[in-house]
Amino acid sequence: MEQRNILDIIGVGVGPFNLGLAALLEKTECTYMCFEQKPQFNWHPGMLLEGTTLQVPFMADMVTTVDPTSPYSFLNYLHENKRLYQFYFFEKFQIPRNEYNHYCQWVANRLRGLKFSSEVTNITLHTEEDTYYEVTVQHEESVKTHYSRHIVMGIGTKPIFPKDFQSMYSDQLYHSAHYKMKREQTLKAKSITVVGSGQSAAEIVYDLLQQQQDQKYELSWYTRSKGFYPMEYSKLGLEHFSPDYTRYFYHLEPEKKQQVLQNQALLYKGISVQTINDIYELLYERTIGGEKTPIKIQALTELSNIERKEDGQRLTLYQYEQGVYQQTISDVVILATGYQSSLPSFLEGMKQYVKFDDQGQLEIDEQYKVKTTVDGASLFIQNGELHTHGVGAPDLGLGAYRNAAIINQIAGKEVYKLYKRNIFQQFGF
Template identity: 80%
Template sequence: MEQRKILDVIGVGIGPFNLGLAALLEKTDCTFMCFEQKSKFDWHPGMLLEGTTLQVPFMADLVTMVDPTSPYSFLNYLHEHERLYQFYFFEKFQIPRNEYNHYCQWVADRLNSLQFNSEVKQIKAHTEGKTYFEVSVQQGDIIKSYYCHHVVLGVGTKPVIPKDFQSLQNEQLYHSSQYKMKREKTLQAKSITVIGSGQSAAEIVFDLLQQQNEKNYELSWYTRSKGFYPMEYSKLGLEHFSPDYTRYFYQLEHEKKQRVLKNQALLYKGISFKTISDIYELIYERTIGGEKCPITMRALTELTEIERIEDSHELTLYQYEQEVFQKTVSDVVIMATGYQSSFPSFLNGMKDELQFDEQCQLKIDEQYRVKTSIEGASLFVQNGELHTHGVGAPDLGLGAYRNAVIINQIVGKEVYKLYNRTVFQQFGLKE
């Protein structure tokens, strides 16, 4: 039998979470490689608009919350780029989104464990003797196999357009994740409609409002939500994005978790106060002297049908409290309809070894390990555990913590210190 080099860890996908994993693993003796099908690190490139910021403080970088002395911290990035004094005078916790992306690219360039242009095609477990995984990776025209004891999935979520409208996608009907790439052509339209009421929708609306006087298009904004509400950003509300709340949520019964999540949308799906204020103030200024409101905004309004008409779209809207339908026409339709995780196709060959719940979602233990019938090798998940660990799953501020939990499990000792108490409030009556 050929002698195979078996790595300790292989990561699949290079977003912020697996990039943080790679940076934090530098303190260990673990052998590690991470694969990404894209050509470089690029974080939500379609929404890297000028003036937009992270919705979390700069301390939610790749490493600081578990290793503030790391050379891969955001502050060290500033130091290396001779920007510490400028940032000091900037006096803001939320940094520009473009700078966060550039920071992550800087970290990626310093790590030798990352391989881009590398698409993982299949993962399978070998259980003869000592258990290990075989990861098949397409790199150019070649498919090569790599072997490891542990796999960390960091493939993230994918843009979602409602199923009824997916076949209509084109240059004039697209997901908000493509906005920056399609922006110039969009600005040439006579009418533009944005669907959705999250942060992405609001940022696009504000950008379009700023260009409207020059380009002279009609602008509409519809959402089926009850209003254009702000995201919960009070200090005690933010404590839901903590290890303490994650531990509390994990111990709840499965059915209760689903009910709780349905009532927590505004913890992570609303609009920042600043963006709402920016939009309102611009509209207020545009309507001085009795000028017509530059935008049509309607909540409680669901998009039920789209019909392609020559170079435009006829939209059927339903106001579900009044139970009234209305039709309108729009050249461009931007679907800010969110993201969701999906089961990776490269795990299809392992389905019989993985455990699923009643909703066909992966069962995941408290240490972010997928429950399987495999012994001696672990499959970990990053940002695919909303249903088991709660609203903090996609939050950048918990990324370093989750990576520390995973690394401590892999190494078998406390490489990174984890606190027992991280918030002031208590979420339950029992530990």
């Protein structure tokens, strides 16, 4: 049999979570490569608006919660970029979103095992004399094969765009994920409608309100939610984003997990209090002296249909408590309809080995390993375990902890010390 260079780990995707994995792996003897189809690291580029911040403290970086001495910490990034005193006087826990992206790029540029412009197209499992993965990667103009004992999927989530409107996607109808790229053209419109009640929708509305007096467009903001509510951000509420709560949630029955998740939307889907205040204060300022409110804001309202007409896009809106339909015209419609994870096509060759639950979702063990029918080669997942591990799955603050748990398993020893008790409250008996 030909001699093959089998790595310990191949990471698929280089978002914040697999970037953190690579940073933490630098302290180990594990061999690794991480592949990303994009040409460089760029975190939600369509929402890197000036004045926006992370919704988690700066300690939710690649490494700090499990290794505060790491050279890849945010504080060391500030030190290396001669910004430590400026940050000290900045006196804020939530850092600018643009700076978080720049920090991630700084980390990425220092890691040898990252390969950009490299798309994983297929993964197969070898089980004959040895157990390992064969990974096919499209590197720009060439196709190469790599081998690994373990796979860590960190491909992130994709924008949710209603199927009924997908064929209409354009500069006039698009997802909030592309707002910054389409912003200049959007500001030229006569009327703009934003749909959604999460943080992205609110940030776009606030940005549009700030430009409205110069551009003179009509502005509308609708959501099917019951209101434009703030995200839960009390200190005890934040303890849901802890290893302790993840452990508690994992051991609930599957049916109970679904019920719990349905009632936890405001833990991660609402709007920050600061953004709500910014919008309200701007509206208050603009309506002094009896001036007309510069925006139509309405909850309890579903966007049921869109038709492209000569004078714009005709929206059919349904206020479901009143049971009333209404139509309006808007030049541009921005759908801030969230994100979701999906099973990547490169796993097609693995379906015979992977276990799925009754809802067709991946079965995942408590240590983030996808359950399979084979032993000796592990398939781990990052930010695809909401249904098994709860609301902390997409949270940046739990990324380093999850990576440490994965690394400890692969290394077969405690490379990073993890604590069983991290918070003040307990969630069960």
